Amino acid sequence: MVAIPAVKRRKITPPSISGEDSPASTLIERVDTGYDDFFNTASRWNLEQDYEQKPRKQKKKEKESTRLPIKTAEGKIEHLSAPEADEDDQDSFLESAAEDSPIERQPVSVEEKSPEVSTRQKILEAKEELARLASLINEDPEEHAGAFKQIGQIAASPNPTIKMLGMATQLAVYKDVIPGYRIRPIADLDSTEKISKEVRRLRSFEQALVGSYQVYVKELARRARTGKDPSEASASIAQVAISCACALLLAVAHFNFRGELLKILVDRLSYNQIDANYTKCRETLETLFRDDEDGTPSLDAVTLLTKMIKARDHRIDESVLNLFLHLRLLSEFSSKASQDRVDKPSAEDRGAGKKLKSKREFRTKKHRKVLKEQKAVEKEFKEADAIVSHEERDRMQAETLKLVFVTYFRILKARSPNLMGAVLEGLAKYAHLINQDFFGDILEALKELIKDAEPLSADDPDDSDSTKPIASTTTITRSTLLCINTAFALLAGQDVAKSASSLSLDLSFFTTHLYQSLYSLALNPDLEYSSKSLHLPDPYSPSPLHDQNPTTTKKPTNKVNLRTTSSLLHTALSAILLPRTTPPVRIAAFVKQFHTLLLHTPEKSSVALLALLQQVLKVHGRKVASLWNTDERRGDGVFDALKGELEGCNPFASTVWEGELLKLHYCNGVRDGIKRVGGILKGLG
Template sequence: MARVPAIKRRKLTPPASDGEESSPSTVEADPKSNAFLKQASSWNLEQDYESRPRKGKKKDKESTRLPIKTADGVIEHVQAPEEEEQSDLEWLEQDNDEDEEIEAEPAKPTVPIRQQILEAKEELAKIALVLNEDPEENGAAFKALAQIGQTQNTTIKKLALATQLAVYKDVIPGYRIRPLSEEDMETKVSKEVRKLRAYEQALVGGYQSYIRELAKLAQSGKSSKDGGPSLGSVAIACACNLLVSVPHFNFRGELLKILVGKLSTRKVDGDFVKCRETIETLFQNDEDGTPSLDAVSLLTKMMKGRGYRIDESVLNTFLHLRLLSEFSWKASTNHVDKPARGEEEGPKLKQKKVFRTKKDRKLLKERKAVEKEMVQADATVSHEERDRMQAETLKLVFVTYFRILKMRSPSLMGAVLEGLARYAHLINQDFFGDLLEALKDLIGHAETGDDVEEEEEDEESTRNLTREALLCIITAFALLEGQDAAKAQATLSLDLSFFVTHLYRTLHALALNPDIELSAKSLHLPDPNNPAAPLPTTNNKINIQTTTVLLLRSLSSVLIPELGARAVPPLRIGAFTKQLLTSSLHLPEKSCLATIGLLGKVTKTHEKKIAALWNTEERRGDGMFDALNGEVEGSNPFAATIWEGELLRKHYCPAVRDGVKTMEKNVLGLR
């Protein structure tokens, strides 16, 4: 059936009203309308209508979205946004057009990494130069420095960290910036003060962000791909540098947390050593005591949290505290003996009163007030405040030492005993009894070897109980020598005979010890008869002093103590002199020379008490000398003579021969 397009045309062009003119006359009069009609005659309107999208079908489309629950608890069904449907031809034509646009779009040129690094260097240098010239006018530059470091390029990050370190070290003032309170913000101030406050807040904000970035990078632990230092190592180095350079400034605790976190690991690497040396430097350079207290507090908390499973060198940092040489009070774990004000200042002589007029007294009062303000302006730390800080630090150190002493941590016993020996002059007398009992218990286990059997299955290295026993003896006598002579003689009744007896029993065994002149850090050769056996003292980390040094320190405390009020019995001096000369025949050259030198001091100090050992006619004892007796009083030393001197006169070392001659000259010169 043929189509009738005329009907379609009549629907598109309605008939004109009676009052209007007919359309054909109008169309014929307009040439543009004639061209439009000729073109419209070729349109396929039915096909266009069929390909047009149907709007009614959108309602039947199923929603693929899940219901949601609002903040009020109401469940709502969310409808998908309506999209206009397109015909297949239009979609295909549009898709082809987009493909052509994508293919026609040129690729963006990438900047080489080397060029990026050079541009970052120039930008960092410009910002750093601006901040160094006038930091108060360019407070926003701190954020610009931090933004350059927010990149994926590791080299640029390292450069940004180093640049910020140099800038902050230069611009940080010599005082601590306190945060502004609400009252300070509401107070009206001058334009200069407002400007300074804005700069200080910008400085503190940028510095805090920088330290947070250092803390995050220090914990990352990522290694560097280019073979240089990793980002974590650079961050730790920056934190160490800041802590040494500006320990007085804000966020010192955050810097200490970075270092203490690294020291909590058992892996000793370059970063670990750098953090430990920084803490030691902080202790040595601390003048007011506050940074040291903060560091010791964090270290003790870390040690307790890890169950004291730490490296020995971390505990030895306490030996670098300035209170060892500056602090003069006595303390324990929970108490500090502060001297009375009159005792501390000493007796004052009565001075003649100077007559001053009323005007002079007024001027003197004003001068003292000005001097007081000048002291406060200079931020001078008073001695009382420093002593208070050091007292709190000392209590924390003693708490750590005594806890490790009770736990008997294998790798830390030597360090604890060495530390107690160094701090003995600062220990409270009320705590002597408990400490001496703990030391006796350690020596008892050293004699029986119970601790070694219990620790064979432990992953720690073997303990050298001989060295620990010597350290216990040194600590016990250091407790007594560190007290005032008059007070110690009147108030202390300490029985140290247990330590003297143990030292006397170990002299022969120590003389036959092949490692007596070796320390934990000395080179050790394996046993040629048993190459598979582990090295006896390679992993021993008690301390760096050799066994000979510890033995001489113990003997000096027993035979020639510094406390002159306590006289040494002649029987003890004679027994030790006889045993030491016998042991010298078996000692190596250096140890033998050191022992002969010690006996030279003994003979010079106590020549009258032991002169009978060199002369049989002046023998005071009856019976026989028992060299194997474990008791000093039961050995009967004055029943023997010093025949070892004749052999030592022919020693191959000239220094030993001269030492023997000096020793005999001190004794025989009496007659």
């Protein structure tokens, strides 16, 4: 049989009933109408409002925590729940939105707030990042030159701890990376010359290093300054900044921006507040002066100190002026100088001069050209190795010495009471470097200082005034001794044999003044105390150290010199009596006064004076032996111990009868000293 295809059936719409629509036609009309309304109103839909009003799904039932309990710092035990993922909620929300809405809606992005990181976590992260960057720089500085800037950005954090960590990290990195030479600016280099890739890479690294280092030094200078009422955080940052500046100055003093580092230290020394930062800066400059082989860093530091002292009108602490005593030129410099010039050694002293033509070596033109090129190469090598010639170092030290003398002489003229001791001590140290012109000016200034102190001497009738402060009298006595010691130290530093014809050396004024002050010094209760001795002040003093308010105290007006008054007296007497050219009358007058002083001075001072007397007798024993023997008395008249003139007191008309009393002294050292004096006299006879 042949298969007959099935007839395709066609759906026929039933006829409509009169007066009433059929259900099928009604349904079609409704669908068409609904779609028209949907498209007409879709543009007016507010999807965001629908989203806000749509009910949310309830949170799922909390699952049981599988984590172990922890114990907090307060001792409480807490259970931590595992964090839940929000993906399921987001997916279910999108699915529900797609099911309920006939149009596919775009997902709304919700900004998630980053969790707040604790301060401790920030510090730990900063430590790790600083350590990572520092390691990269140490491995290959040229490859990771950009890490300098990144460390600086971390150090600029507002957190004080991170800031201090950043400054300390930069210090360690720069100390390891900075080369042993000074980097010139890129403008000084020849841009037209052809350079290799390695040289170009090195130059780019050097410029990046110098730029970052300059920013770091400026940041240290800014952080080292504290306001009038600094907070604890700013004070800590300032302390770290000053420590970093001190360490850099000692480690890389040859590198760029040395002047900015010195300004940080000098600016801190200009304050009168002495604290840990002040002491750190002062000790750093002392070390710099002692270890400076170049001379340029010392010259820069002395220049800044001189300007600061002048700008402050000498209102500084005496320890700043004592920094000059640590300069290496005290032991290395050989020429003499003053405040305006330096005496250069002659050609004979240097052993140099023009060679005779007969002794010159013959050189061809080609040979001279080769030698010239070799000298140029050697000069470049010296500059690269930072080697300074002796001539250059002497020139630097001469300029430094002139600045020191300018400062000393300016303070002498201003007569600053708090710095006079430091100036006199410094002049005594530099006595061998002072030329003849400056020597005379200093002696005149010292005489004026002593004349100002004469109203408080024993001969002054106004000295009996009880309203004068005791402390000021002792202070002026110490200043007088300092002036006398300085004058004789200056004399010992001069070459008397060469300058006798051009320099008038007369120190009789200082000798006479010391002789007149011996009695007052013997009765001084603070003879064995220094100006820095820690002893209680006299509560009945006319100028007590304490105000009416017990919470505030006044600083005592003490001098700088740390030596005791007895030590200063011993030095002055040694300078006057031990030279072999001392006249016999002067020696006899002082020896007679020695025995009178020994009856009143304390134990240690008496032993020291007896030791000095033994040295004097070993040198001038035969000149004064008649003082112990009445049968050999050579003088006529009467001995006047209070005579103003030293040569007019007639010492040979007296005898040393005080020695018999000193043999009965309570101190064993004094009794033994008197016995040794007698043994020396017997040996002379």
